[in-house]
Amino acid sequence: MGGLILNELKKCPSVEVKFGLRYVGIDDDPKKDFVRVMCHTKKPPDDDVSYEGSYVVGTDGANSSVRRLSCIPFDCYTFSEFKMIGTNILFDFEKRMGYTPINFFVDPDEWGVVAHTSEHGDGIEKDGEEKIPQWRSEVAHSKSMKGRIDFKIIRAEAYWIHQRCAAKARKGKIMLAGDALHSNNPIGDLGLTGGILDAFVVGNALTRVVKGGESDSLLTDCANSRRDAWLNTTSKLAMSNMTRLGNFGDNEAKIRDEFFSRLNTDPEFPKIVRSGLDKMIPETFEKPVAVA
Ligand SMILES: Cc1cc2nc3c(=O)[nH]c(=O)nc-3n(C[C@H](O)[C@H](O)[C@H](O)COP(=O)(O)OP(=O)(O)OC[C@H]3O[C@@H](n4cnc5c(N)ncnc54)[C@H](O)[C@@H]3O)c2cc1C
Numbered sequence: 001m002g003g004l005i006l007n008e009l010k011k012c013p014s015v016e017v018k019f020g021l022r023y024v025g026i027d028d029d030p031k032k033d034f035v036r037v038m039c040h041t042k043k044p045p046d047d048d049v050s051y052e053g054s055y056v057v058g059t060d061g062a063n064s065s066v067r068r069l070s071c072i073p074f075d076c077y078t079f080s081e082f083k084m085i086g087t088n089i090l091f092d093f094e095k096r097m098g099y100t101p102i103n104f105f106v107d108p109d110e111w112g113v114v115a116h117t118s119e120h121g122d123g124i125e126k127d128g129e130e131k132i133p134q135w136r137s138e139v140a141h142s143k144s145m146k147g148r149i150d151f152k153i154i155r156a157e158a159y160w161i162h163q164r165c166a167a168k169a170r171k172g173k174i175m176l177a178g179d180a181l182h183s184n185n186p187i188g189d190l191g192l193t194g195g196i197l198d199a200f201v202v203g204n205a206l207t208r209v210v211k212g213g214e215s216d217s218l219l220t221d222c223a224n225s226r227r228d229a230w231l232n233t234t235s236k237l238a239m240s241n242m243t244r245l246g247n248f249g250d251n252e253a254k255i256r257d258e259f260f261s262r263l264n265t266d267p268e269f270p271k272i273v274r275s276g277l278d279k280m281i282p283e284t285f286e287k288p289v290a291v292a
Contacts, residue, residue, distance in 0.1 A: 188237060
């Protein structure tokens with residue numbers, strides 16, 4: 001994904017990508033028309049470098065330093081009773097265990113998602129070796145592979161899951177996007193999707209303001225739109241996805257049974273479920289089309 005984005009950026013001569021810089025400080029004086037950030041390179045003697053710009057967009061993930069150094073709280077909560085285990089596995093779940101490309105597991109303990117992500121695994125198989133597909137597993141507890149040794153784990157991490165949103169998506173000349181702005185549970189893959197939508201929308205609004213000379217208030221509208229989209233849609237979708245898999249209270253079980261029953265019998269229902277996704281991007285902030 002990084003490679004794809006870098007290749008696209010090479011087509012934009014005004015864009016420069018710098019690796020190895022850690023954002024450590026910000027000076028956003030409301031009386032000035034620029035904002036200054038300080039970054040640390042860990043390469044003495046000139047290991048602190050500063051940059052000035054009209055705006056800063058903090059896209060530095062759920063532990064965002066941009067958000068923290070701007071004193072913007074990350075509201076709501078983190079699930080403290082369990083950690084999620086994310087694993088990339090080389091194993092043919094389809095052939096060996098009869099899985100479909102995307103599998104959601106409904107279970108009080110072993111709820112989660114196992115999905116096919118790549119035809120040829122990590123691409124490091126030697127010539128003549130069977131190419132083993134790669135799958136991604138996101139589970140709270142993992143017992144399904146117990147007793148097996150015929151799989152290879154490429155990457156695994158246990159991580160806390162958040163359902164959190166920054167108290168503000170814009171403060172002064174600083175905007176937040178992606179996980180720096182919002183972080184949700186991974187069931188339904190809405191974290192990455194929401195961040196990509198933020199990038200699209202914030203990019204449109206910045207272009208209109210910086211290049212098109214439109215009012216700075218457009219950026220406030222854009223920031224509020226992205227934050228509201230997460231609070232009103234993305235977070236609710238992600239929570240209902242997760243509740244449906246792992247919650248076995250009487251009420252949740254009844255709601256789940258009705259949901260699956262409708263999914264199996266009502267041909268219109270999948271469209272209704274999918275239509276919630278449209279609301280993840282209520283406004284695109286594309287340049288309005290000029291009327292002749
Ligand atoms: C273990 C795990 C598994 C996940 N699995 C899935 C999944 O299967 N599907 C899905 O849709 N989502 C998944 N997510 C969520 C998804 O990864 C995020 O929603 C997405 O990566 C957010 O993108 P982002 O660019 O906003 O932030 P990130 O991907 O977190 O990128 C932030 C970047 O900022 C850099 N950075 C951090 N601090 C600084 C600093 N001070 N200065 C400079 N740079 C800094 C980091 O090095 C990083 O490169 C998972 C998350 C985790 C933690």
